[in-house]
Amino acid sequence: MAHPALQKLPTSAPVMNVTKNGKTQPGYIFLSPYDALKGYGFPAIYTDDGELVWQGPPGSITGFQTQTLNGEPVLTYWNGTVSMLGFGYGSIHFLNQTYDEIYRVTLSDGNRTFKTAMGSQFPSYIDVHEDAITNRDSVLVTAYNVTSADLQSVGGPKDGWIYDGQFYEIDIVSNDVLFSWSASDHLNLSDSATPLAGSGNNQSNPWDFAHLNSVMRYGDEYILSAHGYCSVYALDSKGDIKWTLNGQTGGDFKLGAGSRFCFQHAVRIESQTNNTITLRMHNNDNAPFLKGTAATTGLLLDLDFDTMTASLIRRLWDAEEVVYPVTQGSYQNLTNGHVLLGHGAVPKFEEYDDAGSVVMRARFGYDNIMSSYRTFRAVWSGKPTAKPSVYACLAKYNGVEQVRVYASWNGATDVQSWDLYIGNEKDKLQKATTAVYNGFETEIRLQTSSKYALVNAVQISGSAQSEVVQIQGSC
Known part of the structure; x- marks a missing residue:
C-alpha cells in the first residue's frame, strides 16, 4: 500500500489476499470495503493480483460499481449515515472517468413525512441497498420509513411500528421522483x-418485516427482492404484483429440486425467452436471527410460465471455503460463462468458470470486521485530472545512503513507467532514470546528493508530471 506521505486519506486500503486456480475474465475488481471498527470505508478498485488502483473518498459506502449513463461509463455508489440495523439515509453519487462527481441524487422530505428509528431528520432518505441505473436515465433506490402499523396478526401490539420498505425511481438529472412503491x-x-x-x-425499535434489497426495471415493469419474505416480485407499471416467487413455498410457482432460497440479495433477470425468465441471485440462506448453518450459494433459476415451475440451472459455492454471510452479497454474470460471487458481510469473493470451478478467490479482511455490500468485476479506464503524487527521502541500505522515491497516481489505469527527475534547484531538474510501473506505488532507489525530485507518469495516451518535492532528511 501507499507510503504514509502519499496516503492522504484517513484509512488505508485493506490487503487483498488472492489465490488463482485458472484464467479469470478481463476487468478490475470493484468493492466498497467497510471497517466496522473504524465506522467507515471507501470505494476501491483493485487489480486481479490484489493491487490497489483507486481509493475513493471515505464514508459509509455501498453499492460501488460501474454502470452506463447516456452511453458513457460512470462509477456509482451510495454514501450517507448507516444505522445499527444496516439501514441508511444518504445519496447516490455519479462519477465520470476522471473521478469527478457529475450528478448526485437525493430523496428529500420537505413535508417531514419520513420518520426514523433514531428520531433524526436527514437531508436525503435514500437507503444503502440499491443504485441501479435504468435505460431511461433514471436510478432505482430503496428507502425505509418508520411508520405505525397494527401488528396483532403477527403477535405484536395493535399500535405497533414497522420499517416500511419503499423503492423509488428518480430522474438523475432533475432529481424528480418518477415512481414510488411501498x-x-x-x-x-x-x-x-x-x-x-x-x-x-x-418507533425506536420497529419491525423490519420486508427488507427490500434490490430492484430492477424490466421493460415498463419492476423486479423486486424482499429479503424479509424470501420472495421475488414482478410488479406492473402501476406497482401491482403480477407474480410472486417465494423461495420456501414457491408462491405462484412450483419449486423444482435445488431451487429453494431465502434471505436473498442482488436479484436480477439474466435473460428471457417467450415463456421463460432466468433469474440470478446471491442466496444467503441466512439472516442475523438464524444460527447460520446453511451454506451461502449463487443461484441461477429458470421460471417457466407455461408450467409455472422454478427450475435450478446453476448452483455455485466454494466447497473449500464455504461461507455463511447473514447479510449482503452479490451475483454477477461475466463473459464466457464465468460468475463473480461477493459475500457481503464475509470479506471474500470468488470467480467461477463455466464448469463451476473456482478460478479465483480473494479475502480482504476478518469476518465481522471488514465487509463489502457488493463486489463486481468490470473493464474500466481511469483518467484522473489530479496530478501524480511523489515522496522522496534519504535512507541507508547496507550502510550506503540513498534516495528512495515513491511514485503513485490514484486511479490511473494506463501508466507504463515513471521518469524520475532530480536536481539541486527546483526549476533545473534533470532526468535521472526510468522505472517500470510496479503497482499502485512504485519505489525508485538511487544514489544522489540532489535536493529536489519530481516524477513523470508515462502513459499509453501521453504523460503527466507531479509537483516538485524536496527530498526529506530521513525515511
Whole structure:
C-alpha cells in the first residue's frame, strides 16, 4: 500500500489476499470495503493480483460499481449515515472517468413525512441497498420509513411500528421522483419470514418485516427482492404484483429440486425467452436471527410460465471455503460463462468458470470486521485530472545512503513507467532514470546528493508530471 506521505486519506486500503486456480475474465475488481471498527470505508478498485488502483473518498459506502449513463461509463455508489440495523439515509453519487462527481441524487422530505428509528431528520432518505441505473436515465433506490402499523396478526401490539420498505425511481438529472412503491401497501404482514423477536413496540425499535434489497426495471415493469419474505416480485407499471416467487413455498410457482432460497440479495433477470425468465441471485440462506448453518450459494433459476415451475440451472459455492454471510452479497454474470460471487458481510469473493470451478478467490479482511455490500468485476479506464503524487527521502541500505522515491497516481489505469527527475534547484531538474510501473506505488532507489525530485507518469495516451518535492532528511 501507499507510503504514509502519499496516503492522504484517513484509512488505508485493506490487503487483498488472492489465490488463482485458472484464467479469470478481463476487468478490475470493484468493492466498497467497510471497517466496522473504524465506522467507515471507501470505494476501491483493485487489480486481479490484489493491487490497489483507486481509493475513493471515505464514508459509509455501498453499492460501488460501474454502470452506463447516456452511453458513457460512470462509477456509482451510495454514501450517507448507516444505522445499527444496516439501514441508511444518504445519496447516490455519479462519477465520470476522471473521478469527478457529475450528478448526485437525493430523496428529500420537505413535508417531514419520513420518520426514523433514531428520531433524526436527514437531508436525503435514500437507503444503502440499491443504485441501479435504468435505460431511461433514471436510478432505482430503496428507502425505509418508520411508520405505525397494527401488528396483532403477527403477535405484536395493535399500535405497533414497522420499517416500511419503499423503492423509488428518480430522474438523475432533475432529481424528480418518477415512481414510488411501498411494501406496507402491497404485502401482508403475516406472510413475512422475519420474526418480531421483540421488535415493533415503539418507533425506536420497529419491525423490519420486508427488507427490500434490490430492484430492477424490466421493460415498463419492476423486479423486486424482499429479503424479509424470501420472495421475488414482478410488479406492473402501476406497482401491482403480477407474480410472486417465494423461495420456501414457491408462491405462484412450483419449486423444482435445488431451487429453494431465502434471505436473498442482488436479484436480477439474466435473460428471457417467450415463456421463460432466468433469474440470478446471491442466496444467503441466512439472516442475523438464524444460527447460520446453511451454506451461502449463487443461484441461477429458470421460471417457466407455461408450467409455472422454478427450475435450478446453476448452483455455485466454494466447497473449500464455504461461507455463511447473514447479510449482503452479490451475483454477477461475466463473459464466457464465468460468475463473480461477493459475500457481503464475509470479506471474500470468488470467480467461477463455466464448469463451476473456482478460478479465483480473494479475502480482504476478518469476518465481522471488514465487509463489502457488493463486489463486481468490470473493464474500466481511469483518467484522473489530479496530478501524480511523489515522496522522496534519504535512507541507508547496507550502510550506503540513498534516495528512495515513491511514485503513485490514484486511479490511473494506463501508466507504463515513471521518469524520475532530480536536481539541486527546483526549476533545473534533470532526468535521472526510468522505472517500470510496479503497482499502485512504485519505489525508485538511487544514489544522489540532489535536493529536489519530481516524477513523470508515462502513459499509453501521453504523460503527466507531479509537483516538485524536496527530498526529506530521513525515511
